[in-house]
Amino acid sequence: MREGVRLVRRGWWILLLAAVGGAGCALLVTGHMPVKYAATASMMIDQRDALSQQRLKSYAGLVTSRRLLLEIAVTERLDPAALAGNVRAETVPGTVLLRAIVTDSDPARAARVANRIGDELSGLIHTLGNRPAIKVAVIDPATVPVSPVSPKPPINVAAGILLGLVFAYGLLMLRSRLDTAVADSDDLAAAIGAPTLGVIGRDRRQPLAVTEAFRALRTNLQFVGVDGRPRSLLVTSSGTGEGKSTLAINLALAVAQTGRRVALVDADLRRPSIARCLGLEPAMGLTDVLAGSARLPEALRRWRDVDVLPSGRIPPNPSELAGSPGMLRVMSDLTADHDLVIVDAPPLLPVTDASVLATVCDGVLLVARAGRTRRDALTQATGQLGRVKARVVGGVLNFAPARPRSPYPESRMTFR
Numbered sequence: 550m551r552e553g554v555r556l557v558r559r560g561w562w563i564l565l566l567a568a569v570g571g572a573g574c575a576l577l578v579t580g581h582m583p584v585k586y587a588a589t590a591s592m593m594i595d596q597r598d599a600l601s602q603q604r605l606k607s608y609a610g611l612v613t614s615r616r617l618l619l620e621i622a623v624t625e626r627l628d629p630a631a632l633a634g635n636v637r638a639e640t641v642p643g644t645v646l647l648r649a650i651v652t653d654s655d656p657a658r659a660a661r662v663a664n665r666i667g668d669e670l671s672g673l674i675h676t677l678g679n680r681p682a683i684k685v686a687v688i689d690p691a692t693v694p695v696s697p698v699s700p701k702p703p704i705n706v707a708a709g710i711l712l713g714l715v716f717a718y719g720l721l722m723l724r725s726r727l728d729t730a731v732a733d734s735d736d737l738a739a740a741i742g743a744p745t746l747g748v749i750g751r752d753r754r755q756p757l758a759v760t761e762a763f764r765a766l767r768t769n770l771q772f773v774g775v776d777g778r779p780r781s782l783l784v785t786s787s788g789t790g791e792g793k794s795t796l797a798i799n800l801a802l803a804v805a806q807t808g809r810r811v812a813l814v815d816a817d818l819r820r821p822s823i824a825r826c827l828g829l830e831p832a833m834g835l836t837d838v839l840a841g842s843a844r845l846p847e848a849l850r851r852w853r854d855v856d857v858l859p860s861g862r863i864p865p866n867p868s869e870l871a872g873s874p875g876m877l878r879v880m881s882d883l884t885a886d887h888d889l890v891i892v893d894a895p896p897l898l899p900v901t902d903a904s905v906l907a908t909v910c911d912g913v914l915l916v917a918r919a920g921r922t923r924r925d926a927l928t929q930a931t932g933q934l935g936r937v938k939a940r941v942v943g944g945v946l947n948f949a950p951a952r953p954r955s956p957y958p959e960s961r962m963t964f965r
């Protein structure tokens with residue numbers, strides 16, 4: 550049921566398109582369908598002894614008989630076989646009533662033929678000879694029908710819409726089976742087993758744009774684990790290029806805007822990007838502190854109210870450094886002086902650095918790229934974090950498509 554609701558929410562435009570398309574096709578087909586009118590003549594069979602239903606049925610058979618219709622077809626200049634196909638007889642159970650129903654593209658001719666059948670049935674029964682006492686009286690002659698019986702545009706359009714919807718729903722189900730990339734915040738939460746704390750739209754102004762989405766994420770972070778609120782937060786993801794560094798920078802800025810002391814550490818010792826993104830001159834950084842060639846206060850750089858610790862020189866043994874006692878010391882020094890320490894990490898699946906770093910941070914924020922990050926990659930990444938007993942506080946869906954249908958796209962998890 551929930552799956553169905555999600556499918557509809559995500560593919561509502563496909564359903565809408567299919568409904569409109571279905572209605573359009575139905576109208577098109579309806580426009581090409583021949584217009585048909587039906588006229589009915591009701592007859593009563595009068596006979597002295599009781600008339601069995603059996604016999605009434607056999608009289609009904611006469612209505613569509615070739616013998617009766619042949620002459621009518623000749624005078625009306627109709628093909629006898631076609632006429633036979635357009636004539637129907639109906640008995641009314643429990644009565645001696647018989648109806649001849651004639652459909653025709655010409656309403657007047659439909660009525661004329663129905664009445665001729667009524668008139669001639671009596672004669673035919675007489676010629677058959679055996680029942681002279683039988684009288685057939687037309688009690689309700691056919692009148693010229695005003696509206697056609699077919700086509701019926703409302704019914705056709707409704708059927709078209711229904712067919713379109715069924716077809717589109719099938720397509721949506723197929724798409725969700727084949728597509729294993731996270732598409733929305735529900736997908737992400739389900740894959741990582743933790744709430745989605747932020748949804749960041751695709752935005753070319755990145756990396757330095759503290760939008761409402763980042764402020765919402767900042768707010769949500771205040772509520773994760775009310776007592777054991779993370780003082781140090783590792784930002785990572787399953788694969789590369791999912792927006793970890795961008796997120797780490799903007800989150801640091803957003804938190805700094807509230808007046809809290811924030812440190813931002815570039816712990817991606819393989820492909821560092823923070824210093825480059827912020828336009829900081831290459832200088833000492835984390836690796837220099839870990840190697841003992843610099844002290845922490847010397848390596849920290851002030852940038853827009855954020856204390857930034859760049860990566861420093863790229864070392865030959867990044868994962869070893871990440872798990873070194875020095876790293877633990879750097880983290881405890883930083884958390885002592887700051888309200889929040891944000892650590893930008895490499896991706897989880899290709900290298901072990903992030904798992905190691907997760908052990909020296911209070912919480913992990915998992916970034917996923919909408920439409921790209923695979924659900925199984927996230928499951929694998931969370932499994933890896935689980936094995937080192939790291940605490941995943943939540944996920945952030947990055948590169949989320951704009952969702953015009955929701956007036957509050959980024960505030961689904963905010964508590965104001």
Ligand SMILES: Nc1ncnc2c1ncn2[C@@H]1O[C@H](COP(=O)(O)OP(=O)(O)OP(=O)(O)O)[C@@H](O)[C@H]1O
Pocket residue numbers: 749750751752753755756786788789790791792793794795796817820822894895896947948949
């Ligand atoms: N929400 C966004 N909208 C548009 N572009 C974005 C968004 N987030 C990140 N980007 C861009 O995507 C690219 C990759 O981002 P970023 O470097 O932050 O990813 P990463 O996960 O840190 O990558 P890596 O795995 O290499 O460290 C950058 O060019 C960045 O500007």
Ligand SMILES: [Mg+2]
Pocket residue numbers: 793794795817822893894
């Ligand atoms: Mg990065």
